[in-house]
Amino acid sequence: MYVRPETELKTVLSFCRREKLPFFILGNGSNLLVSDAGYEGVVISTTEGLTRLEAEGERIFASSGQLLSRTAKRALKEGLTGLEFAAGIPGTIGGALVMNAGAYGSEIKDVLEYARVMTPEGEILTLGPKELKMDYRTSCIPAMGYTVLDACFRLKKGNRDEIEAYMNELSLKRREKQPLQYPSAGSTFKRPKGHFAARLIEDAGLKGFTVGGAQVSQKHSGFVINRGDATAADVMELCRQIRERVKTQFDVELEMEVKTLGKF
Numbered sequence: 001m002y003v004r005p006e007t008e009l010k011t012v013l014s015f016c017r018r019e020k021l022p023f024f025i026l027g028n029g030s031n032l033l034v035s036d037a038g039y040e041g042v043v044i045s046t047t048e049g050l051t052r053l054e055a056e057g058e059r060i061f062a063s064s065g066q067l068l069s070r071t072a073k074r075a076l077k078e079g080l081t082g083l084e085f086a087a088g089i090p091g092t093i094g095g096a097l098v099m100n101a102g103a104y105g106s107e108i109k110d111v112l113e114y115a116r117v118m119t120p121e122g123e124i125l126t127l128g129p130k131e132l133k134m135d136y137r138t139s140c141i142p143a144m145g146y147t148v149l150d151a152c153f154r155l156k157k158g159n160r161d162e163i164e165a166y167m168n169e170l171s172l173k174r175r176e177k178q179p180l181q182y183p184s185a186g187s188t189f190k191r192p193k194g195h196f197a198a199r200l201i202e203d204a205g206l207k208g209f210t211v212g213g214a215q216v217s218q219k220h221s222g223f224v225i226n227r228g229d230a231t232a233a234d235v236m237e238l239c240r241q242i243r244e245r246v247k248t249q250f251d252v253e254l255e256m257e258v259k260t261l262g263k264f
């Protein structure tokens, strides 16, 4: 079978637009809360067709459906440094660019040389992090209606043992600090200027606060976890109450980092 994912993507996207069908580009879904009522539209998954992963000199090329963790491991294999921070972030390259994913003082925009995106008209553009307006957990990709096709990361030659040791250190930190035994979408809220969301939530007395099956993690107050039977409505109601309490007590507006799909 011969598959050309880009051509297929273009065909599907133009079909959706022509037929006025709502559509959604899904990566790994790690930053997503889907409505209990589901989604009436076409969900286009990138994780099966768009998975190219190649290295050349100090550059790594990865398609949008490739996992960020696998891309970071490839960098390690090539002895390239710069993507260590990303090894433990669950998600795809597409999702990581949209969110400008980051951790431990580094962000995707620091290592992204360029990305190829498809415009709503089916044109392919090659854009750098500035043109993609990548900033703290944001980019212009959704607003522009771009679909990420692939990305080129510019890394540096490093020492393989040191790269691996740093990845292991960060992985240990994650396991120690984050409630990884429960389903979650990672940090629920963005970091407000001059504050930490987790600290504000904890100071508001909301550690362990529960609505239905959704709970503010006892281990990390920045995470809303599913204790087993949480509905999306539970999660949203919990988030609403957290935002209200934090606004009342500290006059700080918490902005959702987690994206939603469907009606709430």
Ligand SMILES: Cc1cc2nc3c(=O)[nH]c(=O)nc-3n(C[C@H](O)[C@H](O)[C@H](O)COP(=O)(O)OP(=O)(O)OC[C@H]3O[C@@H](n4cnc5c(N)ncnc54)[C@H](O)[C@@H]3O)c2cc1C
Binding pocket: 024, 025, 026, 027, 028, 029, 030, 031, 032, 046, 064, 065, 088, 089, 090, 091, 092, 093, 094, 095, 096, 097, 098, 099, 100, 101, 102, 103, 141, 142, 146, 147, 148, 149, 178, 180, 184, 185, 186, 187, 259
């Ligand atoms: C346990 C845990 C830990 C986490 N830790 C971190 C962390 O340290 N740092 C961090 O930044 N995030 C973290 N996250 C959040 C999440 O991993 C990131 O936001 C990740 O980048 C999401 O990627 P994804 O492929 O799952 O995107 P999805 O959740 O599938 O999608 C996110 C958004 O990107 C869009 N999108 C996806 N692919 C494309 C594409 N090809 N073209 C256009 N739009 C696209 C979607 O439409 C959606 O709007 C964590 C999540 C969990 C569950």
